[in-house]
Amino acid sequence: MKQEERSQETRSRILQAAERSFAERGYDITSVDSICRAAEISKGGFYHHFPSKGAVFAALLDAWLARLDAGFLRAKEGHARVPDQIAAMAASIDSIYDLAGSSWNILLEVWAKARTDPAAQASTLTTLRRYQRFFAELLQRGVDEGSLTVDDVELQARVLLSAVLGLLLQGILEGGSADWGRETKRTVSFMMDGVVRRTR
Amino acid sequence: MKQEERSQETRSRILQAAERSFAERGYDITSVDSICRAAEISKGGFYHHFPSKGAVFAALLDAWLARLDAGFLRAKEGHARVPDQIAAMAASIDSIYDLAGSSWNILLEVWAKARTDPAAQASTLTTLRRYQRFFAELLQRGVDEGSLTVDDVELQARVLLSAVLGLLLQGILEGGSADWGRETKRTVSFMMDGVVRRTR
DNA sequence: TAATATAGACCAACCAGTCGGTTTGTTATT
DNA sequence: AATAACAAACCGACTGGTTGGTCTATATTA
Numbered sequence: 036m037k038q039e040e041r042s043q044e045t046r047s048r049i050l051q052a053a054e055r056s057f058a059e060r061g062y063d064i065t066s067v068d069s070i071c072r073a074a075e076i077s078k079g080g081f082y083h084h085f086p087s088k089g090a091v092f093a094a095l096l097d098a099w100l101a102r103l104d105a106g107f108l109r110a111k112e113g114h115a116r117v118p119d120q121i122a123a124m125a126a127s128i129d130s131i132y133d134l135a136g137s138s139w140n141i142l143l144e145v146w147a148k149a150r151t152d153p154a155a156q157a158s159t160l161t162t163l164r165r166y167q168r169f170f171a172e173l174l175q176r177g178v179d180e181g182s183l184t185v186d187d188v189e190l191q192a193r194v195l196l197s198a199v200l201g202l203l204l205q206g207i208l209e210g211g212s213a214d215w216g217r218e219t220k221r222t223v224s225f226m227m228d229g230v231v232r233r234t235r
Numbered sequence: 236m237k238q239e240e241r242s243q244e245t246r247s248r249i250l251q252a253a254e255r256s257f258a259e260r261g262y263d264i265t266s267v268d269s270i271c272r273a274a275e276i277s278k279g280g281f282y283h284h285f286p287s288k289g290a291v292f293a294a295l296l297d298a299w300l301a302r303l304d305a306g307f308l309r310a311k312e313g314h315a316r317v318p319d320q321i322a323a324m325a326a327s328i329d330s331i332y333d334l335a336g337s338s339w340n341i342l343l344e345v346w347a348k349a350r351t352d353p354a355a356q357a358s359t360l361t362t363l364r365r366y367q368r369f370f371a372e373l374l375q376r377g378v379d380e381g382s383l384t385v386d387d388v389e390l391q392a393r394v395l396l397s398a399v400l401g402l403l404l405q406g407i408l409e410g411g412s413a414d415w416g417r418e419t420k421r422t423v424s425f426m427m428d429g430v431v432r433r434t435r
Numbered sequence: 436t437a438a439t440a441t442a443g444a445c446c447a448a449c450c451a452g453t454c455g456g457t458t459t460g461t462t463a464t465t
Numbered sequence: 466a467a468t469a470a471c472a473a474a475c476c477g478a479c480t481g482g483t484t485g486g487t488c489t490a491t492a493t494t495a
Contacts, residue, residue, distance in 0.1 A: 038439065038494050045440080061351055063263035067485060077442045078486085084440090088485065140350060147347035149408055150340060151261055159408055190425050197422065200404055201397030208349055208359055222397065225390050238460050238473065245474080267451060277476045278452085284474090288451065440493070449484075458475070465468075 046084045048074040050098075053091045058140035062092060062148060093154065096145060100162060107169060117177030125223045143207050163196070170195050198226055246284050248274040250298075253291045258340035262292060262348060293354065296345060299338075300362060307369060317377030325423045343407050363396070370395050398426055 052073035056065040067088050071081050085091050113120050149156040170192035177183030185191050202219050209215045236244075252273035256265040267288050271281050285291050313320050349356040370392035377383030385391050402419050409415045 041493090042440070059350075061263070061347065063261070064351070066483075068483090079443070079488090080441050082486070143347055143350065146404070146408060147261065147343055150259075150343065151264070156408070156410075163405060163408070187425070190422060193418075193422050194398055194426050197401030197405065198394055198398040199401065201400035201402075204346070204400055204404060205363060205397065208346060208356070208363070210356075218393075222390060222393050225387070226394050236460090241460090242474065266449075268449090279454085279477070280475045282452070436495100438493105438495080440491100442489100442491070444488090444490100446487075447485100450482085451480105453480075454478095456476085458473105460473075461471080463468100463470075465466100 042084075045074070045076055045080060049076060049081060049084060049091065050095060054095050054138070054141065057092065057095070057144055058138060062144050089152075092148075095141065096155065096158060099141065099145075100158060103162065107165075110169075116180060116182050117173060118182050121173070121227045122224075125220065125227050139203065139207055142203070166196050167192055195226070199223070242284075245274070245276055245280060249276060249281060249284060249291065250295060254295055254338065254341065257292065257295065257344055258338060262344055289352075292348075295341065296355070296358060299341065299345075300358060303362065307365075310369075316380060316382050317373060318382050321373070321427045322424075325420065325427050339403065339407050342403070366396050367392055395426070399423070 049070065053065070053070050056070060056073060067078065067081060070088075070091070071078055074081075085094070110120075110124070113123070115123070145155055145159060149159045167189075171188050174183060174185050174188045174192055174195075178185050178188070202222060206215050206219060249270065253265070253270050256270060256273065267278065267281060270288075270291075271278050274281075285294070310320070310324065313323070315323065345355055345359060349359045367389075371388050374383060374385050374388045374392055378385050378388070402422060406415050406419060
């Protein structure tokens, strides 16, 4: 096997093992040794690829945020009218639950770490504000194209964002049962119809 | 000083010190030694009062939930009409922020721990469901007394609960700035007026 | 041979919890 | 009131075990 290829593979094995353990057991409890065991790698290998345990977490967080960004772009590129786009987003909720599985758990880990780690806090707040802007722009577009009636865009966007965050949090705490995915979808659909009043 | 009095005092000193450190630095990072130092107590004293570090956390959680229960009872005893009661609750939001200060931080710690610790998960889920029921009953009472129009009580209660949770989460992550308290209050007020439509 | 990748023994720091012993407060006895 | 007997509160050195990280040696690739 080529060198770079091999290196890349072990690196991703480490990341995978770390992500699983961080999500399932939490950052602090997860030891570097256990990551090495799960990744079938030695400690030397680990520290050859990453300078510290925290660096692995940071890399994981970056990857997560990058995936989120990709989702943003895709959502923005859709040229459907806003109510339809919102409906589509709501419909895709439970597939997101399935797809990501327990990987949402790491979100809670990030939030918990954000209280201590300034870097984690910064990227968390940045992400939240980006979501806020995303929702606000979506609603504004709806107003502009005449498909929505919204009194206060920023405020309503915050309500939407908060509710989604709350649902996500509950979903994580519930342990990601299939039931919860369905309930979440129902709730979001209702919210979209109720909170965001369509223009008559 | 009397024996029981003294004992009670050191016990509460331990609890106070532990709460602060758990909230500021997190459960795992906080060492028993540091708690002892902050409480100006020896390790022997610590383990005289509590069987383990986890027991301190559990005691803290119980106290927190008890305070929550007290709040519930007070809210239920109010005999105002539902829209007024909701308005009053919204108005008291930022005072809650001030009062509790950083003690909300411990909520995030509980949530993070809930993924690992079955006891923490159980009490977290129980609390969430109790809140869900609380909101649902509140809305139902509004419908019964003819002051609210609500399509689906359970669903709308979930929206309310989720949004409040999301706001709380953001508040904790923001570090509890005064700004956020005001914004939260505005958002909740708006939500109460918007999501829960008054009967015309 | 040179550079990169992996191995695993090793280390200092730290941590939760223990234990033998001391101080302080309470109760019973004289 | 003085003392003895007891129990609860407290102390801090110590232990067994774990942790994140280092270092030297070996293997693989270029």
